[in-house]
Amino acid sequence: MTYKITGSAQVNALAALRIINKNVATVQQQVSSGYRVETAADDATYWSYASVMRSDSNSLQNIHDALGVGASKVDTAYTSMESLIDQLGDIRKTLVAAKEAGVDKTKLNTTLTELKGQLQTTVQSTNFAGENWLLNRDPSLPTSRSVIGGFVRGTNGEYQAQTISYPADQTVMIDTTDANRGLLTKTVDANTLNSDGTSTARNYYLLNAGSTTAASGTEIALDANTTSEQVTDMLAVVDSLLSQLTATAAGLGTMSARISDRISYTADMSDVIDKGVGALVDTDMDEASTRQTALLTQQKMGVQAISILNTAASKVLILLK
Incomplete structure (x- = not known):
């Protein structure tokens, strides 16, 4: 005859041990993976929030990298602008010297030609990541120079990039298609006073870059026949160009400052989002370690309890034989 003893104590002990074993496995998985919510099955709401936030963090990191490239483009253009301002200042000094009586204007023109060549070289060599913001060789002029500055999510959660x-x-500075679209190649109206007090509009341009559509007027250059009035006109044109160059450099400096602010912002925001994701899904290692120790103790106690109950049941079976 076979005897089967099913006591409530054994059943309860086994049920409790199964729950403890399951909890031990869960905590061990959390400790080993580092995630309290690893999949949607663990907590669909938190997992969904964390997934969107991770996507935002990745986008911010990409924007942070793109801002670094954009900052280098702006800094490259700004550095060249500073150099152009210095070179244009040297051109102005040469023209001022040309107003002195008895000076050899032909020799001064050699210096002037060299300085203009340096201007052109500076513009053509201002290249970063395949872009030259100071030189345009395309038939049409781009409306703006821009770098990525951030992103927002639309009403439906779609990604929308923002630019600076x-x-x-x-x-x-130089446009090879239309000279009048380049600051250093365009026509500038001197419109200075004559010696008799009358005003005459005289057009000059600084550089001849071989543009398809050339600038009108006279190129700024010196020779033995250049009059004092003409030098005055040239100085007026150079002063106008210097003023515009300075304003452009200031604008690029402001743009660089905005990019620097965005770089700091994206880095800080990415850190904040990562902390938020951690609060949602990461395992609290201190809590998990303490809980794991407690569950292992419970597991041992459960095994011992079942062992004691099985021993008692064995003694009953012996009596029944």
């Missing part, structure tokens, strides 16, 4: 822009017509 600067007008392209203010940064182009």
Whole structure:
């Protein structure tokens, strides 16, 4: 005859041990993976929030990297602008020297030609990541120079990029298609006073870059026949160009400051989002370690309890034989 003893104590002990074993496995998984909510099955709401926040954090990191590239582009253009301002200042000094009586204007023109060549070289060499903000070789002029500055989510959660822009017509120094679209190649009206007090509009341009559509007027240059009035006109043109160059450099400096602010912002915001994700799904290692120790103790006690109950049942079976 076979005897089967099913006591409530054994059943309860086994049920409790199964629950403890399951909890031990869960805590061990949380400790080993580092996640309290690893999949949607663990907590669909928190997992969904964390997934969106991770996507935002990744987007911010990409924007942070793109801002670094954009900052280098702006800094490259700004550095060249400073160099152009210095070179244009040297051109102005040369023209001022040309107003002195008895000076050899032909020799001064050699210096002037060299300085103009340096201007052109500076513009053509201002290249970063395949872009030259100071030189335009395209048939049409771009509306703006821009770098990515951030992103927002639309009403339906879609990704929408934001940019930091600067007008392209203010940064182009040389335009090989239309000279009048480049600051250093365009026609400038001197409109200075004559010796008799009358005003005459005289057009000059600084550089001849071989543009398809050339500038009108006279190129700024010196020779033995250059009059004092003409030098005055040239100085007026150079002063105008210096003023515009300074304004453009100031604008690029402001743009650089905005980019620096955005770089700091995206880095800080990415850290905040990562902390938020951690609060939602990461395992609290101190709590998990304490809980794991407690569950292992409970597991041992459960096994011992079942062992004691099985021993008692064995003694009963012996009596029944």
